[in-house]
Amino acid sequence: MTAYLSPDQILQLRDAALESGLTDPGVRPLLFDGIMPRYRGTLPMLAAPMHQLHSDLAQMNQVERLVDGSVPLEIWLRNAVAQTTEAEPLKVFQRALDEVARRAGGEPDILADRPAPEIKEQIVHRDDTVPIGFLRGGDLAGTAVARLKVPPYQDGAPLQPNGFPHAGTGWLIAPALLMTNHHVVNARTGAGAERPLAAPEDLRLQARHTRARFGYDSESGYLDDTDDSAAEEVEVAELVAADPDLDYAVLRLSAPPDRPVLKLARRPLEVADGEYVAVNIIQHPGGQSKRVALRNNLVYETDEHDVRYFTDTRGGSSGSPVLTDDWRVVALHRGTRRVEDVLFQGRTTAFVNVGTQMTSVLRHLETHAPDVHAEITAAQGDGRG
Template identity: 40%
Template structure:
């Protein structure tokens, strides 16, 4: 598959030449610095800047995914945005739009509909953001219930490979009840957009072979791995999947209502514990206000990245209010005086629980009162 259409590839080529001011040879190593030496070794060389850009883009077009789940174009765009931030506003906006399109297509997440205008456009910066120390203690306790999930792509009963290595999809999951973890439907599908859904047999095989890694908090300690999960229920529209695993770990409390706005603040805060880009566990607790809500979704400014799909979205009492699923490019939205590139989207826990109660016979999931 290709993440961009032909016109967008041509536009991207022009943008890269514009922001590097024709000195692509100097910037090229930086743009590819986040990729492995093995991948960089296959890139062709040409002394003409425009020709070199086209060759590099064609290579990434032909290799949309590396076996370890890395998307070369995602890394390339991220480096371009980071290194030229604020220097070329219109070009930067287009790069961010391309990056959002790449990530949505690669994840296989269902498209997010048009955003309503954000209810919070300008956060109050000068407010009392101090919290009791118990906030951090509860955050640490909550993190024990959050895990990285690695799902292999299986086609017709066989593991998919790239250059002999398995194709893996990274996400985040968390314990919503004893022995029950929640993640996104698109995470267990392990398919890019436009490639078709996994068959029921392949889906069960992917869930069974998925590796759920608790305690992956840093690179120096061994994670606790759990496999042989079983799919209980999933829904594409709400983008959730409920899996049963063998675990005696603590689970997270769920809040059915939207958190109230604290006195003196403009909006409630929403915190996310996640495994961005399949890396170690990280926590987002700053610049994290809720933007808006509907019956089934929450929108928020909290930082996330690819691999954060399936993360729990917490209120300040560390109860889960939503399941993080995706993001969408935002236009004409400001946060703390700056234009916002993206708004994040989560499925409200109240909508997920209502769906389960509606579609499953009573007593199917007693742990959730269903």
């Protein structure tokens, strides 16, 4: 594979780590927390701390992903961000993390050239309470969300030697139909123009070998992947619709699980300047058990095709439903973008998340896959908001 970062970027990370004290040998275990121990044991050990850190970064930069689907450099960078308080090194780590996460997830680089104006209004002294039914509705909505593992194929055979599964999130839009991102099913590493597309037959093979795990929950947020006590794994029969530009894919399940369908918003989400709108995301970050980003996830801006918002997501969250407080899906989460001079609750933020308006997805389905659109419309019934 092509390295995630250039040699100059690796040197910038090395210098930032030196400036923030991360070259200390005692910090190394913290930076490798969450990376498979078997992989850590393969890394060369050097006497000089600076050389050790540079070697670690260079080695991880060449590894697309491990057998569990994780990306070691991405995990290392997240740990570096968590361990850094100095502003300038933190910016270096955050920029590198964004680049690696986008390339590892194969996210299309749609918003890279869009300017992001500064937000002038701030939310202060406003009642943010919701009815207790909000929690019950969220718990029910969560049962329709599944963790996905997609194995890459090339020329009709499992991709080797880098054929480890890509993680993502999907959700029931009809009893036997699962919605997710195209780039999740595409299962390729890279961003923007560098993101390769699987051949049509390989894409269909990847879809048919996708594993959807419902009920993959844990109070602590971590659950052993082999623990089947609460989870239900469902096979995928076929890919029935997809579009790389809108970044959606619809998978037909081999058998409909006994779970509710998430209801869709009828109208696109529109947010006026200064308006307070919260959205919620149920997700499987990093391929781990289910987590939820609630309420503090404020919408930044919207247009006809996109919803942009502030939340905590990471690789594996792609394909998650973006829901309003009545638990209706307004957008399909697809990725994260770095921004400059954007304020969130009085502080500058480095990232804004983006999802595709579900109304845009439905319009595309109505034109290009009318049978699938009709199946979704029938499943939604008269209860759409």
